[in-house]
Amino acid sequence: MILVGQYDSPYVRRVAVTLHHYHLRFERNRLSVFHPGMVDINPLMRIPSLVIDGDETLHDSGAIIDYLDEMVGPQKALTPRSGEERRKVLQVIALATGAIDKTLAVVYERHFHLAAGIAHEWTVRCMAQLSGALVHLDAHANGPWYFGRKFTQADVTLACLIGYLKLRLPEAFPAGRYPHLEKLAERCEALDAFIKAKPAPDELMPAKP
Secondary structure (H helix, E strand, O other): OEEEOOOOOHHHHHHHHHHHHOOOOOEEEOOOOOOHHHHHOOOOOOOOEEEEHHHEEEEOHHHHHHHHHHHHOOOOOOOOOOHHHHHHHHHHHHHHHHHHHHHHHHHHHHHHOOHHHOOHHHHHHHHHHHHHHHHHHHHOOOOOEOOEOOOOHHHHHHHHHHHHHHHHOHHHOOOOOOHHHHHHHHHHHOOHHHHOOOOOOOOOOOOOO
């Protein structure tokens, strides 16, 4: 398998962490999402993609992780197979990925527009949506992992969100504001699967216009 994308993307990183956690062997194509050649891998020019055996390529981190869960089976899968447990994990993932999308919207708006062209009302709304998700998620964390003693895909996705916030939008995750999420992220970042999927210093966004 070949994972396409840079680890500074929280979506690529959640797939990489999952692959490492499952001890699945893979190679990586570090092609930037902004590279023109990305269209040959994913017609939407988005990341991540996972090239699997037989020239089949999967797109979107959720679809990829669903495939990996199927590979390892329900006993090892980080997303429960059915029932209330599955719904709870998927709801946290939905909030975390929604928060990632709002973070990306602010980061891209500020990065790719000159100061005079930034849509400030839009970024304020995105920041409010992001804050709302973080407040809710922090209030319902139940340590040591999000749902107590069981490590799930909710933990992976939340830690990848927080890692991206610290990397690209630190003002949205100041020290001490979300103490439960902060501790959760620290616990995750100490795991081997997360250490192996840390963004490299040269995994960068394009230069500002």
